[in-house]
Amino acid sequence: MGKNIYIGFSIDMDSAFPSSINIIKNKEPSNKFINFLYQDNKENFKNGLIFEEGMNNIIKFFFTNNYMSGATWLINEANYDTSILYPDIIKKLYEYVEKYNCAIGLHTHFEADMFKMDKETLEIEKKWKTFPAVPGVTTGGYFEVSNKEMWYNEGLINPKKRIEECIFKMTNKIYNINCFKSGSHILNYDIISSIIDTNFIVDCSMVYETKRVLKLNDTENFTMYNNEKIKFDDGPFYINNKILEIPECANLGLLKNKIKLLKNKKNIYLLLQLHPYQCIKSLGENNLLNNILKYINLIRKNYDNTNIKFVNMLEMKNIIDKNNDYHHKDINDVIKLI
Numbered sequence: 001m002g003k004n005i006y007i008g009f010s011i012d013m014d015s016a017f018p019s020s021i022n023i024i025k026n027k028e029p030s031n032k033f034i035n036f037l038y039q040d041n042k043e044n045f046k047n048g049l050i051f052e053e054g055m056n057n058i059i060k061f062f063f064t065n066n067y068m069s070g071a072t073w074l075i076n077e078a079n080y081d082t083s084i085l086y087p088d089i090i091k092k093l094y095e096y097v098e099k100y101n102c103a104i105g106l107h108t109h110f111e112a113d114m115f116k117m118d119k120e121t122l123e124i125e126k127k128w129k130t131f132p133a134v135p136g137v138t139t140g141g142y143f144e145v146s147n148k149e150m151w152y153n154e155g156l157i158n159p160k161k162r163i164e165e166c167i168f169k170m171t172n173k174i175y176n177i178n179c180f181k182s183g184s185h186i187l188n189y190d191i192i193s194s195i196i197d198t199n200f201i202v203d204c205s206m207v208y209e210t211k212r213v214l215k216l217n218d219t220e221n222f223t224m225y226n227n228e229k230i231k232f233d234d235g236p237f238y239i240n241n242k243i244l245e246i247p248e249c250a251n252l253g254l255l256k257n258k259i260k261l262l263k264n265k266k267n268i269y270l271l272l273q274l275h276p277y278q279c280i281k282s283l284g285e286n287n288l289l290n291n292i293l294k295y296i297n298l299i300r301k302n303y304d305n306t307n308i309k310f311v312n313m314l315e316m317k318n319i320i321d322k323n324n325d326y327h328h329k330d331i332n333d334v335i336k337l338i
Contacts, residue, residue: 004307005259005268005299008070008316009292010181010204010248011058012107012275016080019048023085030081030162031154033114037081047277054276055089061279061289065296068100070310072204074107074181077159079114083166090163091170098173103312105179106163106200108155110186111224115151156198179313181205185212185225189335196242202317204271206247206338208232209254229337232258236269236320237327239334244317244326248273252295259302267325269316270299 017037018024024038037044062068073093075082083090096102160177167175180195182205195203211226227247232254236246248271249255255270262268272295278288299308311319320326329337 002304002307003263003265003267004309005263005270005303006309006311006316006319007067007296007299008072008246008269008271008311008313009062009067010271010273010313011071011073012181012183012273013051013055013073013075013082014080014107014109014183014275015047015277016051016076016082016086017044017048018085019045019052021045023048027084030084030158031114033154034079034081037085050280051276053281054279057279057281057287057289058274058276061292067310068096068102069315070312071096071100071102072105072179072313073102074105074179075159075163076107076109076183077163078106078108078155079112079183083162087166087170090166094167094171094173094175097175101312101315103179103314104163104167104175104177105181105313106156106160106177107181107183108159109183110151110155110191111184115155152194156194160198178202179204185227187225187338189331192239192243192331192334196240200243202244202246202313204246204248204313206230206245208247208249208251210250225338227338233262234327235266235325237329239329240331241328244320245334246271246313246316246320252291252298255295256298259299263302267319267323269320269325270295271313271316 021040024040027038029035029038059068062071073096075090077083090104093102093104097104163177164175167173176199178199178201180200180203182191182195182203185205185207187205192203207225207227208230209228209232211228212224213221214224215221230247232249236244238244246269250273259268272292274288274292280287309319
């Protein structure tokens with residue numbers, strides 16, 4: 001029997017703006033940092049319509065192709081109050097969890113405006129940059145400050161709790177949020193140790209053999225993340241024996257080469273990233289769902305259908321554990337790699 005390839009989809013539910021004034025009517029923001037969401041704002045409503053269309057297109061795509069079992073819906077609750085503005089969407093996603101064995105997780109962008117220090121204070125200290133105040137990172141646009149209570153509670157504890165409470169309120173079912181992904185693939189010692197402390201058991205914040213560099217101005221660049229040392233050949237790994245890291249694959253050429261090299265040697269665990277705003281009709285051929293089909297078609301050319309499995313992040317973790325298809329890394333060694 002040949003080796004299997006397990007395929008999952010990590011859906012980053014970003015830009016979940018309200019699509020109309022009716023969405024925000026009689027609703028209160030969860031914290032003071034996202035009051036902008038609750039304003040009568042045409043640009044917000046435009047982005048909200050994009051979010052709704054993208055979500056509908058992804059769901060339709062999954063049903064059409066029988067991929068729903070591979071979905072992990074990563075809700076950006078901290079930045080967009082999804083449980084307050086779109087509880088019906090969360091209810092629908094939970095129904096998919098029960099019927100089609102997909103999963104729900106948390107997705108937080110720590111570089112978002114809500115996690116920055118007070119601008120006036122930063123300008124006085126001559127530290128103002130356009131990136132977040134998350135402790136433990138002192139390179140590029142990041143700086144070290146003591147605001148853990150803010151980003152730890154508002155980025156991890158409270159949004160996780162709100163999603164779980166929303167699911168219970170809408171369905172009368174208890175569901176624990178165990179999957180996490182850090183926005184823009186940003187990780188550091190404090191974030192990794194914090195997601196372990198908050199009882200997440202699987203993470204997909206890293207990206208195999210990839211980095212992203214932003215141009216700040218004519219003379220400065222900023223490395224948002226650098227995962228070039230996270231090798232596809234090595235596969236998933238446990239950090240401090242506590243949380244399983246399943247990196248995403250964002251490079252079709254990399255996948256093509258690795259399938260040829262590894263398909264008869266080891267099981268492959270593949271996570272593909274999607275955003276609703278990348279999956280709207282107006283994008284035409286640039287619609288990300290077209291690219292996802294290219295990935296899947298490439299895989300089908302190299303694997304028998306019986307060896308292609310569509311599984312969510314939690315199910316993928318269970319399979320990885322069962323097959324002992326993981327290795328171990330200490331958190332300090334991980335930090336050296338990213």
